[in-house]
Amino acid sequence: MTAPFAYRDAMLFAAKPKPGDKVAIVSASGGLPEIFPAPYELGLERLRGFGLEPVEYPTTRKLRSTPQERAADLHAAWSDPSIRAVIASIGGDDQLTVLKHLDPAVLRADPKPFFGYSDNTNLLNFLYTQGIPAFHGGSVMVEFGRSGSMHPDSERSLRAALFSSGDFELAPGAGWTDRNLDWGSPEFGTPEPELFPATDWTWYGESPVTGKLWGGCLEILDWQLAANRWMLPVEQYSGILFLETSEEMPAAETVYRILRNFGERGLLERFQAVLWGRPKAWALGNELPRPDSDTYVENQYAAARRALSEYNPDALLVTGLDIGHTDPQFVLPYGGHAQLDPANRRITVTY
Incomplete structure (x- = not known):
């Protein structure tokens, strides 16, 4: 059941993951890993190279999942204390329909860094209204799964955002x-x-x-x-x-x-x-x-x-x-x- 939506003012800054931690990989917009496995698998490999352990969910590789199913995956990721960050696989075009199925209390109970952009702006903004800072950028299939190698500027920024808290x-x-x-x-x-x-x-x-x-x-x-x-x-x-x-x-x-x-x-x-x-x-x-x-x-x-x-x-x-x-x-x-x-x-x- 979705809790009543309420806007929050105080920011709840989450602890950063450490090498060896688990991170959730979610497809809260589109499950493109189902039809484009190459950049997705490459992105997972690069995440493991960062020292992180990717954890997938039922809709992560499912192209046609319902908003309720995707919301359930987000709740599961935020409810698991072993998951220390949540990273989008890719964007899409209907994440807006997922928001009404989210329970803000679940997300606020254990704030975790979320990384995503494009259609994930929906979730970034939702978290912002709940006082949970997040990170605009860093999808598995694009920045991590870039052909050849990660761009060094992208890699430098992602490592700093994932693991550090300074300027x-x-x-x-x-x-x-x-x-x-x-x-x-x-x-x-x-x-x-x-x-x-x-x-x-x-x-x-x-x-x-x-x-x-x-x-x-x-x-x-x-x-x-x-x-x-x-x-x-x-x-x-x-x-x-x-x-x-x-x-x-x-x-x-x-x-x-x-x-x-x-x-x-x-x-x-x-x-x-x-x-x-x-x-x-x-x-x-x-x-x-x-x-x-x-x-x-x-x-x-x-x-x-x-x-x-x-x-x-x-x-x-x-x-x-x-x-x-x-x-x-x-x-x-x-x-x-x-x-x-x-x-x-x-x-x-x-x-």
Whole structure:
């Protein structure tokens, strides 16, 4: 039975796992390990290389599971005292339907670090409303299961987020790509992705900002706002908003309209700064050639600037971060703190 939903203010910071600990692998969005075992098995192998013992659940490799079944797996993972972290296998498109089956009391009884992004923004936000910090990033099939080897920046960030609790300085990725390798290809696992040269962030504003991080995948937050069931009252938001877009590659006008909705709700003005992830501008089935992909990225950044100029012109904006659907990917502490230093072009997060 689901307990009455209640918003929480006090954050319950969970202890980090240690090498040798068990970690739950869940498919609370889509059970893609059933049809794409290669990146999933590679991701499990890499987790074991981190010294962690992955534990699977009935829906982890089940493509068509019900929201109730997936909620039961989450309850089981949080209820098992031997499980010291929970990691998403991958994203999907219907995790929103799982939330109403979750019992907040079960999740709060033994807070554990949760890692995920994309459709897992639903669960990240749900945990945030319950005062449970989590981590935006780090899926088994993508970052851990990357063909060839893990990107060193992703690995460095994931190790720090999993095992440490101190400050971590973000940096522009040392070479990046948004080109997918086909998970169904017999060659998957061997070739290294080809990387583009590193690019710097772009800063708009000069005032330093320190605050709590909230945000995630823009399209999923749009669904959250539409459902209007798992959101805090607007006045309870403040700090630093971080946003990024998915492989569905929403048009710049769509991005602007979503942000406009944020603004009309009074949400966009609540934040002192906005971090914007490097947009994914290429996907299987939508392979934009360069310079078309470069134009897509610049148009999205322009949409963000336009919305902020209308609803929060004093906010600091930083674009081009390797967060979310990026390779490499830096993990952000969801509900944790960040320091933005425009004068020295530095961003520090606390894991």
